[in-house]
Each structure stands twice: as C-alpha cells, then as structure tokens.
Amino acid sequence: MAESMQKRDDDLICSICMETFRKPVMLPCQHSFCRECIDSYAGKFKHVKTNESPGSTGYEDVHQLIACPLCRASTSLGKEGVAGLPPNFHLAEIVERFSSGVNVEDDIPYCSLCEEGNHVRAVKFCTNCGVFYCGDCLAICHPMRGPLKRHQLISSQEYLSQETSQGQVSRDHQSTQQPSCARHGQPFGLYCEPCRMVICMGCVVEHQGHAMRDIPSAAENNKPAVLSRTNELEKVFGETKESLSGVLRLHRKIQENQKLHTQEVEKAYRAALGALQAWRQHSLDGLKTSYSQWSVECSAIFKHLQLQAQEMERIVRASKDLLASMDVEFLQGSTDFTKTTDDQLKGVRSELEKHEVSRQKLLASVQHDQVVPRQVTVKETVQECQDLEAAVGGQISPLRVTSKFLCIKGIQ
Template sequence: MAELFPLAEELSCSICLEPFKEPVTTPCGHNFCRSCLDETWVVQGPPYRCPQCRTVYQVCPQLHKNTVLCAVVEQFLQAEQARTPADDWIPPARSGASSSATEVACDHCLKQLAVKTCLVCMASFCQEHLRPHFDSPAFQDHPLQPPVRDLLRRKCPQHNRLRELFCPEHGECICHICVVEHKTCSPMLLSQASADLENKLRHKLAVMYSHINGATRALEDVRAKQHSVQDSMNRKMEQLRQEYMEMKAVIDSAETSSTRKLKEEEKRVYGKLDTIYQVLVKKKNEMQSLKAEVELTLAKGDEFEFLEKAAKLQGMSTKPVYIPKIDPDHELIKGIYQSALNLKSELKRSLKQLQEKKAEEPIASGDMGEHGSESTPKYTRPAKKTPRK
C-alpha cells in the first residue's frame, strides 16, 4: 500500500476523499465524482465555483465523463484488491462449530439426543426412534445425515424441504425443488458457498485493513500539514509585525521631523513679533507721556513759562507707528505638508499595487524572505528641506 498511496491521493475526489466514481472534468481542468460535484453545485447555486480552484461559472458548465481517468481508477482498484494482506495482520477466525456437531434433541421423545436427521421426514431421531428407518422398507429411501440444528429455520417455507443449496445471484438459501425457479442461476452447496463467501469476506477485510491504514496515514499527514501551516503562518505573522513596526517607525520619525520644523518656524516668527510688540509698547508709553506734558503746558497761565515749555515740546518729533512685515515661511510649511502628502500617496499606491498583484496571481506556497522583503514594500523617508531664514 505504501507505493500505491501517492497514486491513491491523485485518483481520489477532493470532495468525498474516495476513489473517483464516474469522474467528470470541469473547464478549469479539475476532476470530481459526478454525483459529488452535482450535489455541491445544487446546494451552492449560481454562480457556480470550482471546489478546488474557486473559478466562477455564471452558467453551470456541461460536464463530460473522463473515460481515461475512469479506466485508470478501475485498474488501480483491481491492483489494490489483488494485493496480499499485510503480514502483521491476521483475519479473525470464523467459528468452527458446525450445526451437526451441536446437541440436537429427538423430535419424537424430546428426551434423548438425536443421532440422525431425516431429510424426508424433516425430523431428528434418537437411536431408538430411528429404528423404523432401518427396519421398515418404507423408510429405506429416506436420506439420513448427522443431526441438524434449527431444522425448522432451515426448512424451505415453500416446499418444506431442507435448504441445502445457496443461490449467489439472489443471495438466499434454497432447496432442491427451488432449483427449478433458479434455473438461470448458479446454485451451489451450502458448504461450498460458505467457503467461497468466507474467502471473499476475508479478502474484503484485508482490503479494508489496508484502507484503514491508508486513512490513518492520511490523517497523520493532514494533521502534520496543519501544524506545518500553523508554524509557517506564525513565523510570517511575526515577520509581518516587524515590517509594520519598521514602517510605523519611519512614519513616526517623519512626523516628528516635520512637527519639529513647524515648531521651529513658529518660534522664529513668534519671537520676532514679540520683540516688535515690546517696542510698540515702549513707543506708546513715550507718546502718552508727551501727550500728557503737552496738555499740562497748554493749561499753564504764565506766558513766560508757557513759551519756554512750548518751545521745548515743539522741538520733540513724533512719528506714526510702523509695523514691519513678519510672516511664516509659507514655502517651508508647504514643503513639509507636501512631504507628508507624498508619503501617504506612496503608501496607498504601494498597498494598491500589492493587492492587485495578489488578486491576479495564484497563492504561492513559498515562504517569505528573511525579513519579508518579497512582499512588503519599503519606504524611504522624505528628504529634509533646509528652512528658509
């Protein structure tokens, strides 16, 4: 079975996991039992999908019997059945107790043990009550045989005769008169039929033993593959987590750098405006002081004192307040914001390309690289721009 097991997998339906029965081929090239695929699509309904590759069919495709595959499966099953049973397995022995070896009571006295059964009288007799069959000429043509147990059950209900033959075509025991009704069959003696069926059942049991061993190995293989897939996915998820952590670190670094530049620009502009504010406060206080002196001089009554004070105040000049233009570096702010937009657009574009690639290509079974570099896009930090002074 070891050398046939790989072939058994190839010749098995992926729905019922048994050898193909009337295999059919889908347009996408996969094989299934006709009944399995029909039942699957009846339950699934349109649109119809291939159970193996998930190809979609809006209309149920026409399925044709794969005659070549059917012949291969038949030859495989014949080769499997012809194999000898495993050496380490011995079929259970059939009970050797024959019905004639058991104790049967005399049907006449119901006390003594029967020594013979008459196939004409359909009764069993002890030594005493069997005597007429030896002494009387009327019983000389009655065939005798060792005592038969459950004689009533072995009688033919139609002809009241012992059923000594077996019809393999109908699978029933018959008597000699029933042979007329089974003339197209091939009846055989019960002992011969019993031995023949026993050999067939023993062979069937050996084949079942091989199938059970194969199923056990298949279960172990499936469980091993489950563990392998689980371990592989855990490794890939850890790699993926590391990659996303690196990407997050790149984004966090870019955000920190951009935020620092904006705060530096804010500090520069805010500092200059604060200096201007302090100068304006000083000038306002000076003008208010001069205003108060002018008002006080105008209120003086002494003309001599007024002239001296007015002449002095007249010589002091006053100018309107001038506010220099202090604005943030809009080009710098625009560049920082544009860098963030470029990083976001690049991230979206890379993710979209990756999703489209996965949708177009079949799922690959190979592992990712050491750091998942085959499937994870790399990002570069935006170039730093020199702040404008």
C-alpha cells in the first residue's frame, strides 16, 4: 500500500518544477505540466514565421514551436501561446482530491464480469453497455471491432468525475425546475390513462372523456409493471454476466491447456532428441571400433603379402642371374636352385591361400555391415512397436512421446 501511495504521489508531480500540479494543462502528446511551468519553459523557444500560402491574405502567421520536456514531441502553441493549451480538469480534480486526503482508488468500482472472490478494479466503463471492465475482461468480452467499435469507452476515473458532476447538475436542475408542457408552458398535473401520457391543464380539452388520474397516483400505479420488467431485466443481465464469466473461464482454460501442451511437446521433443543423439553416439562408437579392427587386420595381411612379394622378386632376380651365367656355373647351381625354389614356392602358395581366406572373411564382414537408414516411426502403443519390430526385423526401442511412442530401429 505504501508503494502504491508513493507511486500515485509521483504521478501527481509536475516534471518541470517537481511539485504537485498547479492548474495543469495538457500538450497534444498527452503530457501535462503546470501552466506557469510550461509558460516559463516556452520562453526559451523562438517564434517562427510560416511561409505565405496561396490564397492567403498576404500576412505571415507567427507562432511558437516548443518541444515537450518529456518526449521532445514538437508542439505549436499558436497565436494564443500557452493560454491556448487545454486545461487538464481531470488531473486537477485528482490533485485536489488527493490533497484533501481522499483515496481516489477506493472510489473506483470493481469489474462487473470478474468472478466472486476475484474482483479486480475496473479500468474502463462502456457508456453504451453500462458495464465496468478490467483489462482482461475488456480484451475478451468487449473487443473494439464490429458493432462494439461504435461504443464509447471512458476510464473509471473519468466516469467518477462525470457521475459526480452530472449528479450535481441533475439535482440542481430538479430542485429549480419542474417539467412543463411544451405546447402550453404549464406544469404537468394529470395523467391520461388511455393515451398513457402526462398532460397539463391546457391539454384537458383535447382529452375530454378520458380517464385521468393525478400524477403521483398514476406513477404508483404504473411502477409495478416497470418494476417487474426491471427485475426480469436484472435477472437476464445476471444470466448474461454468468455466461460471460463462463466464457472467460473457458478462454483462460484454453490458454492454460495450450501452455501445458506446448510444454509437453517441448519436453517430448527434448527426450526424443536425446534418444536420437544417444543412438548416434552409440552407432558412431560401434563403427569406429569395427572399422578400426578391420583396418588393423587388413594392414597385417598387406604387410605379409608385401614381404612375400619382396622375397619372390629376389628369387626371380636370382633365377635370371643363373640363366645368364656360364654353362658350368649354371649346371653347378641349377640343382640347388631348383630344390630351394620348389620349397619357397610351396611355402608362398600356402601363405597366399591363408591370406586369401583372411581377406575373404574380412571382406564378408565389411559387406555384411551395410549402411542402411534407421527407421523412426510414431505408434500408439508398445504392442504396435513390437509388431513393427517383428515386421522389419532388428532391435526396436520404443520411446514414450506424450500419449504415443516413438519407435526407433537400431538403438540397442
């Protein structure tokens, strides 16, 4: 409450003199200042002349342009200067009431549509509907479009000001004047029941033979019918307010459910994304292990074959050297060469067979591990995920996503 009082006090202070407003006036930008303060402030700005326009009298208009002390918006004071600025009567009244110790907020009525126990002070009053609205109810129940676009909305403070002034004027008017006939200028004194209208003594001739009553008794006689209709209207009005409250509750429920479902979707998305990231990392780790092992085995086969190739190259060179030697040397070395070469060829062929077996086995492993796209499917139940697993083969991991399941093939 202290903070509210302090804020309200600050709202009643002129931003130029830093004192409570004295005879506040309003600039076109809707900012208000003391008349004396803005007059002194305007003295800092020069007068300017407007260019003569076609069809003018030949005289140049002289006016003064000032910048708003708060928002710097340009304002033309016109020929009257500061005296031509409109007074802010509403602000002046609030200052007067606040200075006298009256709590302005206590007079502001509550919203007509809010639920019992959750009353909120009204911010607007519709002069056409006769209903007070808080900010939420105004946006939902009284949008300024369509047929409601023509309705006049005023602030709650403005309504209080109008109510006070109109009430006083009405009371003064009633105390000083009595309704009179427009034709004869005489006060009304009788009520014609067949015609259902009030008349003066000058109208009696026109209503000869009609049943007449004095105005007080006629008013009392007609009040029950009006009261009955008033009660019926109040009943229907109450039902309308109840319906509006129900629609308002429904709208809030829609907003709450949208928020909750959005959170569920985001949560499910993060869970699914986490599962897919885990599958990705698991798959990459498995690929790295398998292909690293296969690369080592392939390198070992290559090195063995490379050594055998070098040995065969050496034997081929020795054979060519033996063939190119003298006959005696050829005959002396051919026997040993033939025996040695046969043993080496036998060993090389055996190694080649072993390496070929290893190569074929390794090739089969690599070809068997083909890269295929993983299947991601949304199913209603775990049973449907199991049926999918039986249909496609392989491991299926069902991940719960809100009321459904995200079935991902390949996650172990």
